[in-house]
Amino acid sequence: NAGVTQTPKFRVLKTGQSMTLLCAQDMNHEYMYWYRQDPGMGLRLIHYSVGEGTTAKGEVPDGYNVSRLKKQNFLLGLESAAPSQTSVYFCASSDPDLEDGAPYEQYFGPGTRLTVT
Amino acid sequence: QKEVEQDPGPLSVPEGAIVSLNCTYSNSAFQYFMWYRQYSRKGPELLMYTYSSGNKEDGRFTAQVDKSSKYISLFIRDSQPSDSATYLCSSGNTGKLIFGQGTTLQVKP
Numbered sequence: 001n002a003g004v005t006q007t008p009k010f011r012v013l014k015t016g017q018s019m020t021l022l023c024a025q026d027m028n029h030e031y032m033y034w035y036r037q038d039p040g041m042g043l044r045l046i047h048y049s050v051g052e053g054t055t056a057k058g059e060v061p062d063g064y065n066v067s068r069l070k071k072q073n074f075l076l077g078l079e080s081a082a083p084s085q086t087s088v089y090f091c092a093s094s095d096p097d098l099e100d101g102a103p104y105e106q107y108f109g110p111g112t113r114l115t116v117t
Numbered sequence: 118q119k120e121v122e123q124d125p126g127p128l129s130v131p132e133g134a135i136v137s138l139n140c141t142y143s144n145s146a147f148q149y150f151m152w153y154r155q156y157s158r159k160g161p162e163l164l165m166y167t168y169s170s171g172n173k174e175d176g177r178f179t180a181q182v183d184k185s186s187k188y189i190s191l192f193i194r195d196s197q198p199s200d201s202a203t204y205l206c207s208s209g210n211t212g213k214l215i216f217g218q219g220t221t222l223q224v225k226p
Contacts, residue, residue: 004160031212040125042205042218043161050212058213090160096212104149104212108160 002026004109006091012115013081021076021112023091031094032074033058033106034066036087043090049074081116088113120144121208123217132226136193140206140217143187147208147215150182152191155203155219164204165191196224 007022023032034046045058047066055066063085065077074093078085092106123140130136138152149168153161165180167173173180181190189206203221207214 033213035216040218042119042123043216045213045215048213092160094212104209104214105151105163105166106161106214108162110160111158 004091004093004107006089006109006112008112009110010113012117013078014117015082017081018077018079019081019114020078021089021091021114023074023076023109025072025074025091025093025107027093027095027107028071029093029095029107030071031096032068033092033094034064034074034076035090035092036060036085037090037111038087046076046089083116086114086116118143119217120147120215121206121217123206123220125218125220127221127223129223129225130196132196132198132224134196134224136191136196136200136222136224138191138193138204138206138220138222140189140208141187142189142208142215144208144210144215145184145187146210148210149208149214150180150189151207151214152178152180153205153207153216155205157202161205196222198224198226200224 033048035043049068052071091109094106151166152164154164155161170184179192203219205219206217
């Protein structure tokens with residue numbers, strides 16, 4: 001049981017390049033999330049999904065797109081990277097119907113460190 | 118103004134000290150209150166959660182929620198160097214949680 005995994009772990013992009021971050025979870029969770037974490041800003045929600053085929057905007061969605069074609073995967077895309085998107089990106093998953101544990105507890109991946117030059 | 122506010126610190130204490138970490142929130146509809154711990158270069162992990170008002174204790178950790186003042190607290194007794202981490206408070210009433218900025222704690226031996 002790997003939990004939440006993220007690919008890649010590190011990436012350096014040049015301004016204007018595009019890339020896709022992959023998140024996978026093996027816990028059969030319905031909900032998945034993408035956050036960015038910047039110094040002094042905490043975790044800010046980019047986009048989230050409440051089920052396969054659904055996506056919704058979070059607090060800071062501009063410049064990002066997402067897709068949830070399969071329940072276990074949640075992809076985050078940067079179409080034209082900007083230096084302001086330099087950050088650590090975390091994926092998380094949760095399931096509101098879990099019988100054990102905290103309601104809406106989110107399980108996080110290890111993060112992707114992205115630098116845009 | 119963020120819906121959940123947290124003093125980012127940093128906070129440095131000697132081993133054995135009592136640590137108090139605090140957050141405020143603005144949305145009266147929030148029902149779930151969680152504390153996540155994040156070690157350096159790792160993802161956050163749930164430390165404690167409470168539902169509605171009251172206290173919850175787990176070993177050296179106590180989580181407290183005062184809904185009348187919209188105040189969330191985490192107390193760590195007999196702090197250890199292994200408690201050195203960033204602590205994030207979060208609140209919500211659905212599957213979407215709002216996180217505070219995180220407080221970085223260092224416990225010196």
